[in-house]
Amino acid sequence: PAPRTVLLTGAAGGLGTLMRNLLPAFGYQLRLLDVRPIEGDPDAVTADLADKKALREAVRGVDAIIHLAGISLEAPFEKILAANIEGTYNLYEAAREEGVGRIVFASSNHAVGFTPRPQANDPLIPIDTPRRPDTFYGLSKSFGEDLAQLYWDKHGLETVSVRIGSCFPEPTSVRMLSIWMSPADGARLFHAALTAENVGHTVVYGSSANTRLWWDLSTARSLGYEPQDDSEPYAEKLIAEQGELDPDNMAHAYLGGHFVSDPPIWPY
Ligand code: NAI
Ligand code: 15L
Numbered sequence: 001p002a003p004r005t006v007l008l009t010g011a012a013g014g015l016g017t018l019m020r021n022l023l024p025a026f027g028y029q030l031r032l033l034d035v036r037p038i039e040g041d042p043d044a045v046t047a048d049l050a051d052k053k054a055l056r057e058a059v060r061g062v063d064a065i066i067h068l069a070g071i072s073l074e075a076p077f078e079k080i081l082a083a084n085i086e087g088t089y090n091l092y093e094a095a096r097e098e099g100v101g102r103i104v105f106a107s108s109n110h111a112v113g114f115t116p117r118p119q120a121n122d123p124l125i126p127i128d129t130p131r132r133p134d135t136f137y138g139l140s141k142s143f144g145e146d147l148a149q150l151y152w153d154k155h156g157l158e159t160v161s162v163r164i165g166s167c168f169p170e171p172t173s174v175r176m177l178s179i180w181m182s183p184a185d186g187a188r189l190f191h192a193a194l195t196a197e198n199v200g201h202t203v204v205y206g207s208s209a210n211t212r213l214w215w216d217l218s219t220a221r222s223l224g225y226e227p228q229d230d231s232e233p234y235a236e237k238l239i240a241e242q243g244e245l246d247p248d249n250m251a252h253a254y255l256g257g258h259f260v261s262d263p264p265i266w267p268y
Pocket of ligand 2: 110
């Protein structure tokens with residue numbers, strides 16, 4: 001049967017706020033979790049991913065989990081380790097112990113951020129491209145994908161890992177024209193990831209059907225995802241303001257954009 005009750009971690013964040021507004025229309029009953037309190041929902045769970053007991057209680061009885069909680073940008077390694085690596089492990093352990101059947105994991109383009117972006121006439125980036133994290137943040141998403149594979153192979157816990165491009169109300173950079181996921185398409189993709197049968201561990205790229213697309217959406221489409229949006233209406237204005245991507249600029253040459261070229265955040 002299709003999942004109905006879904007735990008949404010990271011529900012106070014940008015994507016979490018978009019999704020908690022959009023997903024109920026697909027028939028889901030959401031349980032919200034975040035380390036930050038969520039106004040207006042007395043049932044929301046305020047807990048850190050470090051709190052194993054709270055996670056056990058939060059996952060108990062849900063049909064599936066959408067795991068968005070964590071640090072969403074580059075940060076010192078110790079912080080990434082606690083929130084994204086140990087935190088995601090804690091969530092998977094809670095799900096395994098409570099018998100939750102499926103997790104939709106918010107991976108990121110930054111797990112493969114050091115992949116050169118396709119230039120004119122190059123093939124799209126395939127889903128099985130080698131992982132090339134561009135940051136400790138991207139490394140934590142790479143870890144999450146491997147954790148998901150382990151929990152499928154060893155414990156039969158299914159995951160769809162969504163390598164999200166940029167999910168914001170509108171694209172705000174020329175790079176984002178290629179990897180933008182409209183919030184409405186994001187909700188469609190999460191719905192497909194929750195309802196497709198026999199996903200095992202499936203990795204998909206998460207974006208709209210952008211004219212300037214850089215990656216292959218076929219595994220996402222194989223879940224039943226049919227993107228409806230395209231960033232192209234935003235292109236003329238963004239290119240007029242920012243110029244075309246410059247192949248000699250490192251921050252423009254790779255999928256991960258400026259994450260590739262930003263100086264590391266110290267201390268390690
Ligand atoms: P965000 O930073 O706005 O939201 C993350 C939420 O997680 C925050 O509300 C924060 O309080 C919560 N959180 C952080 N550490 C926590 C912990 N230890 N325990 C419990 N909650 C914790 O990020 P955004 O943009 O909403 O992203 C959501 C997820 O999607 C993140 O995992 C991010 O890496 C991933 N993602 C987002 C993309 C986007 O375009 N928005 C692109 C690629 C990946
Ligand atoms: C991400 O992984 C971040 O969470 C998000 O804030 C954006 O920076 C996005 O990638 C991006 O690459 O645009």
